[in-house]
Amino acid sequence: MKLLALDTSSEGCSAALLVDGEISERFELAPRGHTRLLMPMVRELLLASGLVPADLDALAFACGPGSFTGLRIATGVVQGLAWGLDIPVVPVSSLEAVALGAIKTLNIPEYSGIAVAFDARMGEVYWGCFECRSGLPVLLGEEQVCPPSKVALPSGLDHWYGVGPGWQYRSGMPSAITGQAETVDEALVLRASWVARLAVIGYRQGKAVPAEQAQPVYIRDEVAWKKLPGR
Secondary structure (H helix, E strand, C coil), X not given: CEEEEEEXXXXXXXXXXXXXXXXXXXXXXXXXXXXXXXXXXXXXXXXXHCCCHHHCCEEEEEEECCCHHHHHHHHHHHHHXXXXXXXXXXXXXXXXXXXXXXXXXXXXXXXXXXXXXXXXXXXXXXXXEEEEXXXXXXXXXXXXXXXXXXXXXXXXXXXXXXXXXXXXXXXXXXXXHHCCEEEEECCCCCCHHHHHHHHHHHHHCCCCECHHHCCCCCCCCHHHHXXXXXX
8 A cells, every 4th residue: 555644733844655554754853844845755755766746645744733823734735636546545643653653752652641732822732632542542532622620631541641732732731630740752753654654554444435434533613713803
């Protein structure tokens, strides 16, 4: 399988190409450089692999939650490519992809919890809790947006790891939550290679969609409208 994955949902900009299980990736921390960097990364990956866009079987992208502007960039690129190539798209949760990255980089053991927090601005965080099962993140409950003081952990797990830039606000989280986190890594930034790994699984599970259904997941849709003049 040949799958191209994109991410512009945070300060990182990355593209990853998965070819028969092997991944190559381009990544750069560039909070305002997504538009400039993304397509050159794609072209570079394809050229290095000796492929052309028509060789791809599917696309994937981190669909959110995350930066509103960043999500729109990746959505626009992936929709345009999918329409032009007539191939499906696998949307992947940004929170879930970071949870996978935590499992891989922090060597999180089986049946441990991963609490992922992103900065949602406006005094809130995007929050998602996952359990490590067979080396993959499994969502517990629902992804949500809330003030740091309102975050909660599902019961039943003894070991928790906190990851994602939203943990910079842990001083505002309940002490019962921060006390359960054995390790906190607020520097872990989403990478397209993690998106690609989850997308292959999603593709096999029938989660691929046509281009018009590849939409960003904001969780808090009303924010975009509140920022518009006159709204």
